[in-house]
Structures are given as C-alpha cells and as structure tokens.
Amino acid sequence: xxxxxxxxxxxxxxxxxxxxxxxxxxxxxxxxxxxxxxxxxxxxxxxxxxxxxxxxxxxxxxxxxxxxxxxxxxxxxxxxxxxxxxxxxxxxxxxxxxxxxxxxxxxxxxxxxxxxxxxxxxxxxxxxxxxxxxxxxxxxxxxxxxxxxxxxxxxxxxxxxxxxxxxxxxxxxxxxxxxxxxxxxxxxxxxxxxxxxxxxxxxxxxxxxxxxxxxxxxxx
Ligand SMILES: [Zn+2]
Numbered sequence: 001x002x003x004x005x006x007x008x009x010x011x012x013x014x015x016x017x018x019x020x021x022x023x024x025x026x027x028x029x030x031x032x033x034x035x036x037x038x039x040x041x042x043x044x045x046x047x048x049x050x051x052x053x054x055x056x057x058x059x060x061x062x063x064x065x066x067x068x069x070x071x072x073x074x075x076x077x078x079x080x081x082x083x084x085x086x087x088x089x090x091x092x093x094x095x096x097x098x099x100x101x102x103x104x105x106x107x108x109x110x111x112x113x114x115x116x117x118x119x120x121x122x123x124x125x126x127x128x129x130x131x132x133x134x135x136x137x138x139x140x141x142x143x144x145x146x147x148x149x150x151x152x153x154x155x156x157x158x159x160x161x162x163x164x165x166x167x168x169x170x171x172x173x174x175x176x177x178x179x180x181x182x183x184x185x186x187x188x189x190x191x192x193x194x195x196x197x198x199x200x201x202x203x204x205x206x207x208x209x210x211x212x213x214x215x216x217x218x219x220x
Contacts (some may be wrong), residue, residue: 050096
C-alpha cells in the first residue's frame with residue numbers, strides 16, 4: 001500500500017520531491033506531535049494509520065480525524081501555520097514517507113499540482129472534523145463505534161485489526177466501560193468479534209446499517 005496523495009502527483013513533481021522523502025517505521029502509540037509543538041516533519045502514511053486527537057485538560061481526547069494512505073500529517077505547516085493544534089498518535093504500525101516541513105514548504109511554493117492536492121486534502125480533513133463534531137454530540141455510542149470501526153477498516157483495507165478498549169475510548173471521548181458495552185452489543189448482533197483488542201468485522205453491510213450516516217458522509 002502506497003500513499004495516494006503522493007501517487008496523485010505528476011511524475012516530474014514526484015521525481016523532484018522523492019530525494020527528500022525518507023521511509024520511516026512508525027510504532028503503535030508513538031506520539032508524532034503534541035498541541036503547541038512546532039511541526040518539523042510531514043508524514044505521508046503508507047500502511048500505517050495516525051489518529052488526530054483534540055485534547056482537553058491535557059488528558060481527555062476526541063479523535064477528530066484519521067490519517068491513512070489517503071492522507072498526510074502536518075498539512076497545516078504546509079499552509080503556513082507550523083504549530084500543532086492536535087496530538088497525533090500512531091494507531092496502526094507501519095511505514096510512512098517523511099519529509100522535513102521546511103523543505104516541503106519550499107517545494108510547495110513552486111509546485112501547483114502539490115498545492116492542488118494539499119488544498120483539496122485540507123478541505124477534506126476539515127469536513128471530516130466537522131462531521132465528527134456533529135456525530136459526537138448527536139449520535140449514540142454504538143453507532144459512533146460502528147462508524148469508527150468501518151473507517152479504520154476502509155483506511156487499512158482489512159477486516160481484521162487491533163484496537164484496544166483504551167485507544168477506542170480515547171478516540172471516542174468516552175470511558176472504557178462505554179466502549180465495552182457498545183462493542184458487546186455489536187458482537188451480540190454478530191457484526192464483529194472483539195477479544196483483547198483483536199477486532200474482526202464479520203458483517204460490514206450490517207455494521208454500516210447500525211452506524212450513523214456519518215460513515216457514508218466521511219467516506220464520501
Ligand atoms: Zn454519527
């Protein structure tokens with residue numbers, strides 16, 4: 001799996017960017033940036049997945065975006081604001097293409113195709129965050145969990161993945177017991193199996209039916 005934003009660039013533009021891109025391994029739980037920190041690197045995930053968490057009082061969090069092979073981490077630095085506003089935590093280990101943000105910004109200024117990709121992606125990221133704000137306030141936890149699992153599945157292109165109760169609680173902004181109850185309900189309906197953080201989606205259409213409409217909106 002390769003990053004689709006980079007893959008969308010014309011070959012000439014990609015050839016200019018390629019020497020500055022390094023493939024890095026990112027481990028589960030690694031914190032790639034914290035609110036208030038200067039963004040020094042921009043990441044384009046390949047098979048890894050990065051959770052974007054809004055942080056309240058230093059400990060409560062809510063996932064406001066998920067960056068996989070169709071996204072990038074650090075888009076705001078490329079747009080001229082180099083102080084992170086979110087905590088970025090690796091949710092699934094794997095590789096990412098990494099570039100120094102100053103180098104990327106210099107390339108961006110002279111590269112219209114890169115600008116187009118970046119502007120469209122930032123717009124999609126904002127739309128995602130807006131939808132998650134609506135979802136978190138108005139929709140029940142079981143539907144939100146279904147939405148979250150389906151989005152993870154789509155980004156990883158896999159029915160099986162590992163997500164602990166703690167990670168899901170941080171993503172959904174709830175206590176762990178809430179995740180346990182919602183996951184049990186989905187398991188009882190034979191939509192998923194969930195044991196020690198190992199999740200398998202058994203019935204994706206059924207899970208989509210239980211999910212709120214936010215899944216389709218974010219996917220679109
Ligand atoms: Zn929703």
